[in-house]
Structure formats: C-alpha cells, structure tokens
Amino acid sequence: MSIxxxxxxxxxxxxxxxxxxxxxxxxxxxYGTKVVGGVTPGKGGTDVEGIPMFNTVREAxxxxxxxxxxxxxxxxxxAAAILxxxxxxxxxxxxxxxxxxxxxxxxxxNRLVRDFPNxxxxxxxxxxxxxxxxxxxxxxxxxxxxxxxxxxxxxxSGTLTYQALHELSQQGIGQTTCVGIGGDPVPGTNFIxxxxxxxxxxxxxxxxxxxxxxxxxxERAAEWIKANMTKPVVTYIAGVTAPPGRKMGHAGAIITGSxxxxxxxxxxxxxxxxHVCLNPTEAGEKMVEIVRGL
Amino acid sequence: MDLxxxxxxxxxxxxxIPVSPGDIAETVDEAVAIAERIGFPVVVKAQVKVGxxxxxxxxxxxxxxxxxxxxxxxxxxxxIKGHTVHRVWIERSSDIAKEYYASFTxxxxxKVYLGMLSAEGGVEIEEVAANNPDAISMLSINPLDGLxxxxxxxxxxxxxxxxxxxxxxxxxxVKLYRCxxxxxxxxxxxxxxxxxxxxxxxxxxxxxxxDENAAFRHPEWDEYRAxxxxxxxxxxxxxxxxxxxxxxxxxxxxxNGAGLAMSTLDVVNQVGGxxxxxxxxxxxxxxxxxxxxxxxxxADPKVKSIFVNIFGGITRVDEVAKGIIEALRxxxxxxxxxxxxDGTNAVEGRALLAEHLNDKLISEPTxxxxxxxxxxxxxx
Numbered sequence: 001m002s003i004x005x006x007x008x009x010x011x012x013x014x015x016x017x018x019x020x021x022x023x024x025x026x027x028x029x030x031y032g033t034k035v036v037g038g039v040t041p042g043k044g045g046t047d048v049e050g051i052p053m054f055n056t057v058r059e060a061x062x063x064x065x066x067x068x069x070x071x072x073x074x075x076x077x078x079a080a081a082i083l084x085x086x087x088x089x090x091x092x093x094x095x096x097x098x099x100x101x102x103x104x105x106x107x108x109x110n111r112l113v114r115d116f117p118n119x120x121x122x123x124x125x126x127x128x129x130x131x132x133x134x135x136x137x138x139x140x141x142x143x144x145x146x147x148x149x150x151x152x153x154x155x156x157s158g159t160l161t162y163q164a165l166h167e168l169s170q171q172g173i174g175q176t177t178c179v180g181i182g183g184d185p186v187p188g189t190n191f192i193x194x195x196x197x198x199x200x201x202x203x204x205x206x207x208x209x210x211x212x213x214x215x216x217x218x219e220r221a222a223e224w225i226k227a228n229m230t231k232p233v234v235t236y237i238a239g240v241t242a243p244p245g246r247k248m249g250h251a252g253a254i255i256t257g258s259x260x261x262x263x264x265x266x267x268x269x270x271x272x273x274x275h276v277c278l279n280p281t282e283a284g285e286k287m288v289e290i291v292r293g294l
Numbered sequence: 295m296d297l298x299x300x301x302x303x304x305x306x307x308x309x310x311i312p313v314s315p316g317d318i319a320e321t322v323d324e325a326v327a328i329a330e331r332i333g334f335p336v337v338v339k340a341q342v343k344v345g346x347x348x349x350x351x352x353x354x355x356x357x358x359x360x361x362x363x364x365x366x367x368x369x370x371x372x373x374i375k376g377h378t379v380h381r382v383w384i385e386r387s388s389d390i391a392k393e394y395y396a397s398f399t400x401x402x403x404x405k406v407y408l409g410m411l412s413a414e415g416g417v418e419i420e421e422v423a424a425n426n427p428d429a430i431s432m433l434s435i436n437p438l439d440g441l442x443x444x445x446x447x448x449x450x451x452x453x454x455x456x457x458x459x460x461x462x463x464x465x466x467x468v469k470l471y472r473c474x475x476x477x478x479x480x481x482x483x484x485x486x487x488x489x490x491x492x493x494x495x496x497x498x499x500x501x502x503x504x505d506e507n508a509a510f511r512h513p514e515w516d517e518y519r520a521x522x523x524x525x526x527x528x529x530x531x532x533x534x535x536x537x538x539x540x541x542x543x544x545x546x547x548x549x550n551g552a553g554l555a556m557s558t559l560d561v562v563n564q565v566g567g568x569x570x571x572x573x574x575x576x577x578x579x580x581x582x583x584x585x586x587x588x589x590x591x592x593a594d595p596k597v598k599s600i601f602v603n604i605f606g607g608i609t610r611v612d613e614v615a616k617g618i619i620e621a622l623r624x625x626x627x628x629x630x631x632x633x634x635x636d637g638t639n640a641v642e643g644r645a646l647l648a649e650h651l652n653d654k655l656i657s658e659p660t661x662x663x664x665x666x667x668x669x670x671x672x673x674x
Contacts (some may be wrong), residue, residue, distance in 0.1 A: 024608075076510055098577075101478055101508035102400060106437045109405050114438060127607065139577070139608050141638050157553020158577070159605050162637060163661075166605070183552060186405050212553055215402045238556040241563045242572075246539050249552025249574040251507060252402075257420060262560075279561050281662050 002131035002177040003152065003197035003204075004092060004120065009135050010066040012037040012090070014057065014073060014081050016048050021072035024096075024139050025051070028070065031142040033135040036064040057088030068092040070128070070137045075099040078124060079108045086116040094137045095123035095188070102251065105186035112188070121188025125250065127158040127180035138180065140165070148174035150205035150294070151287060152198035154191055156183050156217075157250070160210050160238060160280060167284025168208075173291050176204045183212065183250030191221035199229055206232045206290050208283060209274070211265055213239030214253040218265035226272035232290050234275040236283040237262045295504045298341045300383040301518055302500025306484075308514075309473040311466060312496035316385025325366035326359055328384040334358065335387040338365040342377035345418070350374045355387060378524065388498060392456055393486035395419055396467060397501075398474035401434065407474070409433040409441070411453040411467070415486040441471040462495040463487070478508035527571065527594050534586040536573060543568025544672040546591035546600040546629065548584075550575050550609045558603045561661060567669030570597045577608040584617020585624060592627050599629050599671035603661060606637030615643035619650060630654045630671050634664035 011028070015021035016038025026049055029035040037052050037060040044055035054060035057069065069085040071078065071093060078097040085093045105124060112119050122129055128138010133147030144162055146169040153168075153175055155161040161180050168175060179194045181187045191209060198204045207229075211218040218237060225233055240262040242248045244255040255261050270276045275290070277283035297305060303313040315332050318341070319325035329336045340352030347353050352374050354365035362384070372379045395415030401408035414422055414429045422429050431453035435441055446464035455463050466487070474482040483501040490496075509515055523529055531538030537552070541559075545567045549555035555574040562569050571591065575583050591600055604614050614635065621627065631654065635643050644657065651657060658664035 075507060099507045101511075102480060102505045103437065103475055103478055103508070106400065106405060106407070110436055110438050113405075141607055144637065155553075157551060157556075159549070159551025159554035159607060160557060161553075162605050162607050163554065163557075166636060185400055185402055210553070212556060217403075220403060236557075238553050238560060241559045241569065242556055243539075243541065246572075248539070248556050248572055249537050251505075253552060253556070278564060279662065280557060281660065 001201050001203045002134055003194070003201050004177065004179065005068060005129055005131055005135050005137060007032070007134040008034070009068050009092070010034045010036045010064060011068045011070055011137055012039055012057065012060045012064065012066040014039045014069055014071045014085065016040060016051065016053065017043050018072060022048060024072060025070065028136050031136040033137060036066050057084050057090060061089040066090065068137060069094070071095045071097065073097060075101070079104040082108050082121060083111060086112055086119045091119050093119065093121045093188070094128045095121060096126060096128055096139055098125040100124050100184065102185050105184060109186050109188060122179065123182040123188060125184040126182030127161055129177065129179050131177045132175050140178065140180070144169055145178060146172070146174040149176040149203045150174065150291060152176050152201065152204040152207045153178040154194035154198070154207065155180055155210035156212050157210060157238060163280045164208055164210055164284065167280060168287060171284070171288045173288055176201060183252050185215065185252040191217050192224045195221060195224060195229060199231060204231065205294055206234070206287065208287055209233055209235045211235065211237045212250065212253050213242050213248060213255050213262050214250070214260045216259065219268040222268040222272040222274065225274060232275065234277060234283050234287045234290065235269050236277050236280055237265045295506050295518060295522055296343050297502040297504065297518055298343060298381070298521065299339065299500050300341055300381070302502035303497065305477060305502055306473060306497055306500055309469050309477065311469045311473060313500070314385040314388055314496065314498065316383055319366065319382050319384055320380065322363055322366045322370065325382055325384050326362050329356065329359065329362045332384070332386050336362065336384050337387050338362060338369060339383045339385070340369045340372060340374060340379040341381040341383055342374045342379055344375045344377050347374060352379065388488060389491050390488045391491045392459070392489040394455060394463065394489070395422070395485045396470060396487050397481065397483035398471055399481045404434065407435040407437055409435055409449070409467070409471070411449060411455070413454045413456070419485060441468055443468050456489060458493050459489045459495050466495060478505045478512060479503060480505050527590065530593060531573070531590045534590060536587055536590060537576060538590060539572040541569050541571050542596070543570045544596055544598040545668050546570045546594060546597040547603070548573050548575060548587045548591065548600065549603040550577065550579060550605065554603060554605055558601065558661070561665045562601065562669060565662070565666045565669050567665070567672055570594055579609050580613045581617035581620050584614050585621035588618065588621035588627060589625055592625060592629070597629050599668045600627070600631045601664060601668035602631060602633040603664065604635050604637070606639060610639045611635045611637060611643030612639040612646060615646040618647065622650065622655070630656065632656045632658060632664050632668040632671065634658050634661050
C-alpha cells in the first residue's frame with residue numbers, strides 16, 4: 001500500500017499552462033499518474049496534450065472527479081490557489097512553490113484547519129509525493145524510485161529526498177511512498193502526519209526520515225516515535241556544521257539561539273530509539289541492513 | 295533579513311510606534327549636526343547586527359558637542375564581535391522608570407503567532423525565560439483572528455505592566471502586531487520598551503527581521519538591502535542571484551538544493567575539511583547559473599579546492615556540465631574542481647565532461663568519495 005495517494009488518485013494541475021506546470025504535469029502523467037485536468041483562469045475549454053483545461057478548480061472537480069491538486073503557481077498567487085483548491089472540493093493539495101511569505105502560509109494553514117479540516121496540504125516548498133509504480137505528484141524524477149516497498153521516506157529537503165531514493169534503489173530496496181514535507185516554517189503536513197500513516201500502512205516495514213536544522217519538528221517527531229512507532233526508523237539530519245542565525249537556503253532552516261540545532265535533533269531522535277546516521281550514504285547503508293534483516 | 299536598530303526604528307515609525315527622536319550618522323560631523331538638531335543629552339549608539347554593544351563600549355551618553363565628537367569618533371570604525379561599525383544612531387536620551395519587553399514571532403510547532411510580553415525587560419529575554427519564566431506572559435494568536443485592543447488590555451494586565459503604562463502599552467502592542475503582520479516580519483521585538491518618569495511608553499530599541507519571501511510586496515525594503523551584508527563574496531553572489539553564505543574554510547561548495555548543500559558542508563567536515571561557503575544553485579539551474587557560481591567561488595582567495603555536488607531533479611546534469619565547461623572557458627579557475635554528478639541526465643552530463651577531465655577537473659562516483667578528494671586537495 002501507499003500513503004496519501006495511490007494508482008486511483010485523480011489529479012488536476014493548477015498552473016498546467018505555465019512552463020513548470022506543463023513540464024512536471026506531463027511528466028507526472030507519463031509516469032502513470034491519473035492527471036485528469038488542468039486549471040488556468042481563461043484557458044477553460046482548451047487542452048494541454050489532451051489534458052482538458054478548466055477556468056476554476058470547482059469546474060475541474062465537477063467534470064473530472066479529481067480529489068488531488070498539484071499547485072504550480074508563483075509565490076504571490078500560491079496561497080489563493082491553495083484555498084481555491086480546498087474550496088473547490090480537493091482534499092489533497094501538493095504545493096511545490098518556493099518563496100511564499102510566511103504570513104501567507106500561516107493564514108492559509110489556519111484557514112484549512114478551521115474551514116476545511118478534511119483537506120491535507122503537502123508543502124509548500126516541497127518536492128511532492130511519489131508512490132513508486134503508482135502515482136507521482138510533484139517534481140521528483142520517477143526513475144530514481146523503485147516500486148514494491150518496504151521503505152517509507154519522509155523528508156524536509158528535496159534533493160536529499162532524491163539522494164535517499166537513489167541510495168535505496170541502487171541497492172534494490174524499494175519504497176512504498178516518498179513524502180517531501182518541505183523546508184518552510186509552516187508545513188501543511190509534518191513528520192508526525194507521515195510517520196503515523198507509515199506506521200498504519202502494512203506494506204511499509206521501515207521508515208527513513210530526513211530532517212534539517214530549524215524549528216522543532218524533529219524533536220516532536222522523536223517524542224511521537226518513542227510513544228507510538230512500531231517500525232524501525234533511520235534518520236539523517238542535515239546542517240550539523242551550519243552557523244547560527246543564517247538561513248541555510250530554506251526559509252525554515254535557521255538556528256535561532258540554542259534551538260533548532262542538528263545536534264539537539266539527533267540527540268532527541270537517538271533517545272527515541274531511532275538509528276541516527278551522519279550522512280545520506282550511511283543512512284542508506286543502515287536502511288539496507290535493516291531491510292535485509294527483516 | 296535582519297535590520298539595524300535604526301532601520302527597525304524607522305520601520306516601527308511607519309506603523310506609528312513611538313520611538314526616540316534620532317537620526318543616522320556615518321561621520322563625526324554628521325553625528326554632531328544631528329545632536330545639535332535634536333537637543334542634548336543624546337545617546338550615541340553603534341549600529342551592528344550583534345548583541346552586547348553596550349558592554350563593548352558601543353553605546354555612550356553625550357551631554358555636549360565635544361562628547362558627541364569623542365564618542366562618535368571612537369565608535370565609528372570600532373570592531374564589535376567581528377562587525378565593523380559604519381554608522382551610529384544619535385537619539386535623544388530618555389530617562390527610564392521601567393523597562394519592559396514585547397515581541398511577536400511565529401510559533402512554529404503550533405503554526406500560530408506568539409506574542410511575548412514581560413514587565414521585566416532590558417535584559418536578554420532568554421535569561422528571563424530561564425530564571426523567571428513566570429515573568430513572561432505568552433499570548434497565542436490565531437492569524438485568522440488577529441489581536442484586538444480589548445485582548446491587548448487583558449494581556450498587559452496579565453503581564454503586570456504598571457497601571458500608568460497599561461493603556462499606552464496595549465495600544466502599542468496592537469501597532470506592533472500590525473507591524474509584524476502587515477510589515478511581513480519574522481520577528482518584531484522591542485527590548486527595552488520603556489516607561490519614562492513622565493509616564494510615556496516608547497521603544498528604546500528595535501529588533502526586526504523581515505521575511506525576504508515577502509519582498510515582492512515591499513518596495514520600501516530596497517533601501518535596507520544596500521546595507522545588508524559586508525562580505526564582498528556575499529555581495530558578488532547576490533548580484534548574480536545566487537543563494538550564498540560565506541564561511542571560513544578552504545573547500546568551495548556548489549550544490550543544488552538547500553538540503554544537499556547543507557549535507558555537503560557536513561560531509562566535508564566529517565572527512566576532515568572545512569567549507570568556504572554554502573551555495574545552493576537551486577532547482578532548474580542552467581549553464582549560466584553554474585558558471586556564475588564557479589566565478590563567485592573562484593574569487594574567494596581562501597578556497598583551495600571546489601566541490602561540485604549535484605543530484606539532478608529539476609536540475610539537469612547535462613546543463614550543469616555545460617555550465618562548468620562555459621565557466622572554464624570564461625574565467626581561469628585557480629583551484630581544482632571535484633565533481634559528483636548524479637540524477638537527471640547524469641550520463642549525458644558526464645559524457646560532455648569526459649574530454650575535459652584532468653588533474654584540475656576530477657569526477658568521483660559518490661558524494662563521500664568526492665568529499666574526500668576535495669578535502670585532500672584543499673589540505674595538500
């Protein structure tokens with residue numbers, strides 16, 4: 001099984017007529033994802049390589065029965081597009097946009113919580129989600145993932161997600177689902193959401209969790225793992241050498257005062273029984289060892 | 295983007311938050327002119343983005359023109375924890391009856407806003423939090439609801455702000471909240487927020503961090519950008535649109551994606567080296583970006599080797615390869631380059647580079663191998 005999406009998930013792409021939207025939307029479709037429509041205001045009635053376009057999310061949902069949306073729009077329009085998806089009846093929203101103002105994210109997240117409690121937002125500023133062999137919503141290159149499980153991956157960083165997929169696939173270890181939660185301060189989906197889903201998924205036997213400096217999501221995940229997780233977890237936290245007070249590329253990756261350091265996160269995770277590794281390669285090797293021993 | 299105190303005060307003033315009258319000076323003569331204009335006594339305050347200015351001698355009281363001249367002369371050019379003082383803020387000195395603390399920031403775990411208010415300001419709030427946590431009144435604010443004057447009145451009472459200061463503080467908190475939200479701040483902090491013997495409340499300091507993702511709706515931020523960084527490497531990188539942070543080591547780093555770039559720093563450190571910088575060329579980087587990145591790293595005299603670590607996703611490795619070739623054509627790269635190229639179109643990328651490989655352009659199969667090679671070359 002996979003988490004959050006599967007081979008039957010119908011997806012629309014908000015921004016399918018843009019450069020990025022077209023490239024990744026078509027790539028997702030080529031991977032086998034059921035991309036059933038696109039939304040761009042004013043483009044309703046046209047099509048992109050046979051994918052029908054709609055003016056609004058609501059029209060697209062009514063015509064196609066889509067439940068998921070891949071939102072590929074520039075930062076200043078992203079918050080409105082996410083809310084339009086929720087209002088239009090979408091229940092799983094993937095936002096890859098980098099550079100959305102933090103206040104827009106905070107308002108959007110709280111709107112979803114208050115008015116659309118059944119909607120899950122993944123991102124913003126994330127690579128999306130891939131369930132190998134079933135569906136790919138986002139910008140991950142499908143050919144580095146390997147179907148069949150048994151590993152679930154959850155990560156705050158895009159390229160480190162690819163690195164993790166690569167390390168496992170090269171060793172013949174497949175993945176059930178790979179979830180990129182993104183590097184922004186207000187992620188729609190957090191580590192615990194993904195860990196819970198993996199814990200409940202019978203096909204997922206072990207989880208790789210990739211964190212980074214900033215915030216306290218990893219520490220909270222550690223508490224949750226200690227109390228609830230029944231499957232082995234391998235982790236790697238990026239940014240051991242990052243200087244305090246500087247945003248390391250991601251808006252959320254910043255050490256403020258003494259909080260948010262990689263060491264504190266690694267200590268908390270180790271104390272929760274997680275296998276803590278010092279680089280992506282070591283994490284891959286550890287996971288291979290665990291899977292072979294299952 | 296962190297603002298200097300004077301910029302923070304100017305930003306506060308846009309939101310009608312009371313601050314001491316003052317102005318910014320880059321020379322002693324300017325400092326004297328400002329002091330004469332606003333009236334004595336004045337405080338001469340070093341403008342650096344680091345704490346502990348007072349202890350370092352960067353904040354001085356001046357009663358006369360001669361004292362302004364002496365203090366401004368001493369403070370301008372002073373080094374405070376590695377930051378050179380280029381400007382002093384001259385403001386009218388305030389008598390202080392009480393010092394409070396107020397701030398708004400994001401409560402990341404709960405994904406709402408967090409207001410902090412304390413009747414015991416003037417010291418590091420982390421100290422108060424550690425020694426006397428009850429002295430800080432925390433208010434959780436849902437971004438959908440905002441902060442009303444009514445709530446602020448209850449809040450100042452909870453925080454035990456002095457009676458005489460309560461109404462003014464409540465009004466100021468509503469303004470500071472507006473500054474935090476509408477002003478797109480990551481942090482809006484006043485420490486100390488003072489009560490004068492005359493019963494007036496105003497901000498004696500300003501710590502403001504702006505959310506650069508919101509720059510598109512704040513053209514007024516352009517003026518802050520000019521003073522943002524002193525590091526010539528960071529200035530050059532910024533001009534080229536690169537996400538670069540200067541560090542002190544000898545291995546220049548170029549990676550795609552913030553996570554991989556951070557991880558590259560870590561791995562270089564683990565195998566006994568030290569990174570000269572953080573540089574994320576981002577997703578979808580093309581040949582031009584790659585060439586610009588190499589030029590910036592090449593301009594850093596401390597760099598002894600360059601580690602290019604690419605895992606192609608949106609970024610295509612053949613584009614990266616073209617960028618490396620283009621950069622080698624455009625500028626003379628002094629340090630050897632060690633590459634690790636994987637992901638989208640890696641085979642094509644490696645093929646393009648094959649004929650260019652030599653002892654100054656080296657390809658390694660894995661991230662760890664490449665890190666070891668780059669560190670060995672840097673330490674040689």
